[in-house]
Amino acid sequence: MKTLDKPVPPGGVIGIIGGGQLGRMLALAAARLGLKTCIYNDENHAPAFQVTPMQIAAPYDDRAMLQGFAEICDVITYEFENLPADSLSYLADLKPLQPGVAALEILQDRYTEKSFVESLGLRVAPFAQVNSDTQARAAFEKIGGPGIIKTRRFGYDGKGQAKVATVDAAATAMTAFKGAPCILEGFVDFAFEASVVAARSADGSFAAYDPPENIHENHILRRSIVPGRLTRAQNDEAKAIAKAIADRLNYVGVLAVELFVLKDGSLLVNEIAPRVHNSGHWTIEACACSQFEQHVRAIAGWPLGDPTRHADAVMENIIGAEVNAWEDLARGGALHLYGKKDAKLGRKMGHVTRLRLKS
Amino acid sequence: MKTLDKPVPPGGVIGIIGGGQLGRMLALAAARLGLKTCIYNDENHAPAFQVTPMQIAAPYDDRAMLQGFAEICDVITYEFENLPADSLSYLADLKPLQPGVAALEILQDRYTEKSFVESLGLRVAPFAQVNSDTQARAAFEKIGGPGIIKTRRFGYDGKGQAKVATVDAAATAMTAFKGAPCILEGFVDFAFEASVVAARSADGSFAAYDPPENIHENHILRRSIVPGRLTRAQNDEAKAIAKAIADRLNYVGVLAVELFVLKDGSLLVNEIAPRVHNSGHWTIEACACSQFEQHVRAIAGWPLGDPTRHADAVMENIIGAEVNAWEDLARGGALHLYGKKDAKLGRKMGHVTRLRLKS
Numbered sequence A, B: 001m002k003t004l005d006k007p008v009p010p011g012g013v014i015g016i017i018g019g020g021q022l023g024r025m026l027a028l029a030a031a032r033l034g035l036k037t038c039i040y041n042d043e044n045h046a047p048a049f050q051v052t053p054m055q056i057a058a059p060y061d062d063r064a065m066l067q068g069f070a071e072i073c074d075v076i077t078y079e080f081e082n083l084p085a086d087s088l089s090y091l092a093d094l095k096p097l098q099p100g101v102a103a104l105e106i107l108q109d110r111y112t113e114k115s116f117v118e119s120l121g122l123r124v125a126p127f128a129q130v131n132s133d134t135q136a137r138a139a140f141e142k143i144g145g146p147g148i149i150k151t152r153r154f155g156y157d158g159k160g161q162a163k164v165a166t167v168d169a170a171a172t173a174m175t176a177f178k179g180a181p182c183i184l185e186g187f188v189d190f191a192f193e194a195s196v197v198a199a200r201s202a203d204g205s206f207a208a209y210d211p212p213e214n215i216h217e218n219h220i221l222r223r224s225i226v227p228g229r230l231t232r233a234q235n236d237e238a239k240a241i242a243k244a245i246a247d248r249l250n251y252v253g254v255l256a257v258e259l260f261v262l263k264d265g266s267l268l269v270n271e272i273a274p275r276v277h278n279s280g281h282w283t284i285e286a287c288a289c290s291q292f293e294q295h296v297r298a299i300a301g302w303p304l305g306d307p308t309r310h311a312d313a314v315m316e317n318i319i320g321a322e323v324n325a326w327e328d329l330a331r332g333g334a335l336h337l338y339g340k341k342d343a344k345l346g347r348k349m350g351h352v353t354r355l356r357l358k359s
Helices: A021-032 A047-051 A063-072 A085-094 A101-107 A110-119 A133-143 A167-176 A232-249 A291-300 A320-329 B021-032 B047-051 B063-072 B085-094 B101-107 B110-119 B133-143 B167-176 B232-248 B291-300 B320-329
Strands: A013-017 A036-041 A054-057 A075-078 A127-130 A147-151 A161-164 A182-186 A190-200 A206-208 A213-217 A220-226 A253-262 A267-273 A311-319 A334-337 A348-357 B013-017 B036-041 B054-057 B075-078 B127-130 B147-151 B161-164 B182-186 B190-200 B206-208 B213-217 B220-226 B253-262 B267-273 B311-319 B334-337 B348-357
Touching (some): A013 A063, A013 A291, A021 A291, A021 B021, A021 B047, A036 A063, A047 B021, A054 A063, A085 A101, A101 A110, A110 A127, A110 A182, A110 A267, A161 A167, A190 A232, A190 A267, A206 A232, A232 A253, A311 A320, B013 B291, B021 B047, B021 B291, B036 B063, B047 B054, B063 B085, B075 B291, B101 B110, B110 B127, B110 B267, B133 B147, B133 B167, B147 B167, B190 B267, B190 B291, B206 B232, B232 B253
Parallel strands (some): A013 A036, A013 A075, A036 A054, B013 B036, B013 B075
Antiparallel strands (some): A127 A182, A147 A182, A190 A206, A190 A213, A190 A253, A253 A267, B147 B182, B190 B213, B213 B220, B253 B267
């Protein structure tokens, strides 16, 4: 496993696996710092391919291409966590990979992730491992009520999930997931959702952004509002949760912790994303150093930037055909479009951040 | 001459002639809006080549390459004004070129530029056309004191300029410039320098940024400070000057007007740059819409963005070997590095903007 023994200097190359909007915004942030980026993506068309001449289109398990990619790069990162573990281990032996494989192995799997969070003394929704319809029935009884069956791996934006209201539904869902290892998660009666985006460096320094309140629609983030309904104490607790998680994982880079804020005011960890996060896009305008620049700084061994928020912000996603109103959207707020060709249903096409300045 | 009959939609291609830091920051701003960029540069290595896969390295008068470039682009702009007029006319017949050739023809030549500014009733330093050593002597007598001989074309950062304190020195300078058409400009005893960066759209809408005070060292911009020492009235007057110039030129895009602020409080126009400008870099952090995004919006037919300044700012250039302190520079303020390989003496390698937030 390679480690970074000195900062990547200006002119160095950041390798980014995944060429979606997160990779694109990471590349734009790296460019500000005079760093080059090489994007590795498994399809020929990718939003991030539009913002750098260094790009590789190949499957995520193509060893020869991964090797060529590693040769070009000074440090390697990724924009999404659902990558083949083998490929990541292979890359990590060739060049420094940040965040590291050990952290990713825990967070790629909902069961090990939740067990890890519990081991830190943090609260999560009730959950149980489920590998068969029989286990699903037992888990349903154990959790004691309706919940959600989720595949342990490769879920995002509500994919790989099924709400189950009865024991029979739980068993049926397992059949639909074709025996993929799952968990059953009990429903949480929360007041609202929130998240905290934070960065940790190899030297242990830590910087957290103010946690926004998040509004979801159809399992997709609609809007992040900062400050939201979190109290000052909840704000601090959220940051402390992120720090506890990042420290224990010996994490390097930006991570996001999605939270449920319960009606009694307590915070539950929903899930952890080992990457920059949609609910942190507002940091581009409202902070001196955005989550994207912060991630680049952390993985490249640079000093972390200042996460202080200098304005209140509302970030709203532009989903599917909403992007057709781009000319109107350009009139209000800071518009970001991701360069995607087809405005498919549910696809994130861009976002708008509106600042409410402190006057 | 082609004109833009509808806005360039997301996914469209902005052609940028010149691949320096201004082209690079224009490309990064275009990417935010979901627009692609194609960079045309006359050398193989260019800062802007690092931030887009669409790039052409060819001489600025290579008709075949210019034609290929025009075919790719929906609208064409440039990052510097010293381009062959023939090439620009050629491109303007193929695709919309913004700012247009008519404006550029006036501003490429210091003599027509100053005559134009005077024709608007605006003040400039005393100046006279000089084409020979004999004319230089006569001009020196007319202006009545020491001044600067400047070539009418292709000057920047103090290049193509000679201070002349005596009649004989004026004549000698003309010999040094090998008969290139020049002007003699009288010295102005100013209190300080300032500039105003503004944008105009094809529909006549106009947006000006607050004018910073500028500090030069060795003919190179060292620092822009906003607000500087300009009074509220001077702030407004500077914007009005930019508007008068942009309107009369029927200008489309961002322009910068460099100003002398005299001891009696009056403003003199020093020169006009038909492009984004070093003294506008602070707008990236301190305004909702930066000068780079504003230029892209204007030339692409999009609505102009909000130029309101939400923070006080100091922008400082990183010149030559100063860039070696990049790790320290990364600790304070928003760091921008341009991806240039050799830190030559006097070369602009990056800049840092420090905000003083309104609290």
